[in-house]
Amino acid sequence: QKKVHTAAQGDGARFKEGTCINLSLTTLALCTAKLAEMSVGSKADASYVPFRNSKLTYILSESLGGNSKTIMIAAVSPAASNLDETLGTMRFAQSVKKIKTKAAKNQEAAGEKVESLMEEVQRLKEKLDTHQEGEE
Numbered sequence: 001q002k003k004v005h006t007a008a009q010g011d012g013a014r015f016k017e018g019t020c021i022n023l024s025l026t027t028l029a030l031c032t033a034k035l036a037e038m039s040v041g042s043k044a045d046a047s048y049v050p051f052r053n054s055k056l057t058y059i060l061s062e063s064l065g066g067n068s069k070t071i072m073i074a075a076v077s078p079a080a081s082n083l084d085e086t087l088g089t090m091r092f093a094q095s096v097k098k099i100k101t102k103a104a105k106n107q108e109a110a111g112e113k114v115e116s117l118m119e120e121v122q123r124l125k126e127k128l129d130t131h132q133e134g135e136e
Contacts, residue, residue, distance in 0.1 A: 027054040035065055036098035069103045072096045
């Protein structure tokens with residue numbers, strides 16, 4: 001958000017909001033750059049990704065670097081007046097494109113679950129039979 005493109009004036013609330021948005025987007029760019037480095041295999045201090053530096057990146061941390069498949073949609077403008085923003089968006093998209101995650105299903109083996117449920121059903125039937133015999 002550039003100040004000249006918004007109606008932000010001086011130290012107003014809108015200006016402060018724009019500053020916070022810029023800070024969050026900068027942190028997002030740092031996180032994606034670090035994740036891209038890790039995907040490429042660079043060992044240069046790639047172990048730390050600053051997700052906690054902004055609320056935006058903290059909320060997106062599981063989507064960006066976790067066990068998930070994530071897509072990015074870049075909104076660009078063909079207008080010459082938006083050239084700087086479009087180039088910035090395209091550079092960001094290029095960086096995000098380098099991130100590789102390995103999503104895996106979070107599920108238990110079906111056989112184990114069925115087996116444990118069958119054992120529980122059998123145990124409950126025996127308990128019910130024992131209880132019914134005691135009432136007779």
